[in-house]
Amino acid sequence: xxxxxxxxxxxxxxxxxxxxxxxxxxxxxxxxxxxxxxxxxxxxxxxxxxxxxxxxxxxxxxxxxxxxxxxxxxxxxxxxxxxxxxxxxxxxxxxxxxxxxxxxxxxxxxxxxxxxxxxxxxxxxxxxxxxxxxxxxxxxxxxxxxxxxxxxxxxxxxxxxxx
Numbered sequence: 001x002x003x004x005x006x007x008x009x010x011x012x013x014x015x016x017x018x019x020x021x022x023x024x025x026x027x028x029x030x031x032x033x034x035x036x037x038x039x040x041x042x043x044x045x046x047x048x049x050x051x052x053x054x055x056x057x058x059x060x061x062x063x064x065x066x067x068x069x070x071x072x073x074x075x076x077x078x079x080x081x082x083x084x085x086x087x088x089x090x091x092x093x094x095x096x097x098x099x100x101x102x103x104x105x106x107x108x109x110x111x112x113x114x115x116x117x118x119x120x121x122x123x124x125x126x127x128x129x130x131x132x133x134x135x136x137x138x139x140x141x142x143x144x145x146x147x148x149x150x151x152x153x154x155x156x157x158x159x160x161x162x163x
Contacts, residue, residue: 006136006163007114008051008156009058009081009105012065014119016040016073018147032068039147045073047153052160056081058105058116081108097124106133113137113163115156119144136163 010016017039018024026038048055057065057080066077083104102125105116115138122141129137138159142152 003054004112006053006160007109007112008048008053008055008160009108009114009116009118010048010055011118011120012057012059012061012069014144015117015142015148015152016044016069019144021145028072034068037068037072040069040072041147042072042074044148045075048073049075051156053115053163054079056108058101058118081105097122098128099125102128103132109133109135109137111135115140115159115163117142117148117152117156138163 013019017036019036019039024039025041027040027042028038030038055075055078057078059065059081060083061069062082063080065080070076070078081101081104083101086100099118099120099122101116101118105114106129111134113136114133117140119142121139126139129139138156140152140155142148
């Protein structure tokens with residue numbers, strides 16, 4: 001039986017690995033080639049797992065998010081959005097301000113309600129989703145300098161309860 005819960009499309013860089021500020025808290029030692037992984041707050045894992053949704057990686061990390069980020073969060077292997085090859089239409093839309101992920105996420109959702117957590121969402125993406133997605137959607141822009149914050153989790157929880 002297909003999963004009917006809302007989807008939560010989750011980016012890594014920005015929401016889970018903050019960047020662009022002077023200092024960050026770190027969690028544990030660096031265990032691989034990417035020292036930025038120490039910025040992943042393991043407390044986010046239980047909060048994400050408790051949300052009434054299906055969490056899906058929506059990141060350029062692709063399957064590597066399951067290999068190195070999910071274990072730091074204590075999450076199981078998650079579905080991963082496979083990004084299509086860029087087209088001329090994508091390039092045209094990008095020049096108009098549409099994020100290259102937006103059409104792929106709407107296609108992946110296939111009408112299911114979804115929340116998208118990313119640090120690059122703009123009003124252009126919101127308008128496009130409102131026009132082309134037949135289900136409910138929350139596009140939650142996270143401050144890349146701090147990553148997911150309590151207010152972001154509250155917004156997600158509230159929206160998911162009503163989805």
